[in-house]
Amino acid sequence: MDLLNDRLDSKVPAPSVTKGRRRRIVLIGVLVVALIIISALLGYFIPKNNSSSSPSNVTISTSPTTPTNTSTPSITRNSAKKLFGYWGQSAVGNYVGPLGLGTRPIPASEQQKGLAYYCDLGYYDVMNLAFLYKFGGGDVHWGLDHSSLGRYEVDAAGGISANFEGTPISTDAFLQVGKDIQYCQSNGIKVVLSIGGDMHSPYNLIPGDGARLANIIYNSFLQGNSSARPYGSAILDGVELDIEKTGPSFTSEQVILLQTLKQLSPKSIFSAVPQCFLNGVGMDYNTGPVIKSNPELFDYVIIQYYNNPTCSYPFGFNYPEWTNIFKGSLVIGLAGDDTSAITGGFLNPGQLQAVLDQVYKDPQFYGISVYDVSSSNPSPSLPSTYSQTLRKALNGERVGSGYPPQGNFTTEHQWAARCAGTWGYANETCSLDSCKDNWSCADPTKMCFMFLQQC
Structure with missing residues (x-):
């Protein structure tokens, strides 16, 4: 109430020796009131805004509509590849x-x-x-x-x-x-x-x-x-x-x-x-x-x-x-x-x-x-x-030591000299059966790959 009275008083004629002093007091009072109002507004609105959003270090998750794998992935997707x-x-x-x-x-x-x-x-x-x-x-x-x-x-x-x-x-x-x-x-x-x-x-x-x-x-x-x-x-x-x-x-x-x-x-x-x-x-x-x-x-x-x-x-x-x-x-x-x-x-x-x-x-x-x-x-x-x-x-991690440069290019006509269950299996074990010189192997479930002969 005193500040308001001071503000009103500033409109009343006063002796010239106190006029400047009173003007300064009014200005200071106005600033104080403004600061109080601003502080009050900030105190009101900032909590309101925070309450409607999650902190940056919190992740909100929703339950899936479908029963899914409950284990936590050990790695995440990389958008580049x-x-x-x-x-x-x-x-x-x-x-x-x-x-x-x-x-x-x-x-x-x-x-x-x-x-x-x-x-x-x-x-x-x-x-x-x-x-x-x-x-x-x-x-x-x-x-x-x-x-x-x-x-x-x-x-x-x-x-x-x-x-x-x-x-x-x-x-x-x-x-x-x-x-x-x-x-x-x-x-x-x-x-x-x-x-x-x-x-x-x-x-x-x-x-x-x-x-x-x-x-x-x-x-x-x-x-x-x-x-x-x-x-x-x-x-x-x-x-x-x-x-x-x-x-x-x-x-x-x-x-x-x-x-x-x-x-x-x-x-x-x-x-x-x-x-x-x-x-x-x-x-x-x-x-x-x-x-x-x-x-x-x-x-x-x-x-x-x-x-x-x-x-x-x-x-x-x-x-x-x-x-x-x-x-x-x-x-x-x-x-x-x-x-x-x-x-x-x-x-x-x-x-x-x-x-x-x-x-x-x-x-x-x-x-x-x-x-x-x-x-x-x-x-x-x-x-x-x-x-x-x-x-x-x-993601850019190395998953193996890598291999030397690859072998020579092959054609379908070179496949008929080695037999194995699958290419990967034969290549890794080198336990190859003897092969025929035509398109069929003794075992119909096996394929022939000539390019494995030096395995």
Whole structure:
């Protein structure tokens, strides 16, 4: 009250000798009041703001909608180099051991786990769903195969069914995958549909199939609408072409497929998965012509460096040639273990390090894909930590001593002089059987590799 009186008093005439003094007192009083008001306001607002946000050293976590892996990842993703994981085919169930087929059975309970489990490991940047294995042939039928989970089928009339090895099952299992997709995406992981797959799968491309398939994919897996949406409301981040056979219309229809999808879903990711083998003509026969004619359609290319011994380390690794074939981002496709690459190509940590020593600093090197997540992560019967090794390597850690420069380039005609269960197994042990001088081995479960003769 005194300060207010002083402020009022300053308007009353006063003797000239005290006038200056009173003016100073009023000014000081005003400043004091202003400081008090400012302090009060700060005291009120700062706590309010702090109460609505978390301190910088606290992380808020939410419970996932899907039961997932509860273990804490020992490493985290590095945004510079990507790790792509294939999910859906349960490669761990191939039942292939060092001595051939059927020698390493894996119990069903230890095979493919739910998609969210692998996303929770913290290794992967992108998950590829394998495979849309059936489509084309002039109508709108299609099929989705997730191996140990089952198949989701749509017939030419639009009828929907699901089965496991021919036995009808509920479509709820696929809806659960949709929830896992959304969970993975909420954690920054892209989820992409892989179409094609094995060359023996029942897919075909005849004139008109490219546009038809583009609309099926858009309506069933991307932003469109359809009664046939196996993953429910989940919207995938993109599509990759893993086409492993060819025909008169395959190239043109793949181009139309991608062009149509880019128009329908311009923000989606698009890629291709060629075999590394260049067939003497400078390209993979299947997706190679599309990559060569329309490179602008692809965000990146995954080169399959397994089941392709003529172009894989340590006997002809041809990544430098691919940097000239496609000028964009390149991903090195590897196997998750020996059984995931039955005809060879698995790289142990030393071989992996040798490959990364060659490519890591190349500006086109985008990352590694692993086929698949079931065979490259731990289970009681398969204590593999290969995906963790890949993640560490991509983060810049050394995972092995590396190997000397690779051997000479080989051709298919040189494979017929050595026999072994798998390429990796034979190369590591050198316990090679005697071989024949033709295309067959005494044991039909074994392959022949002449280039191992000096192992």
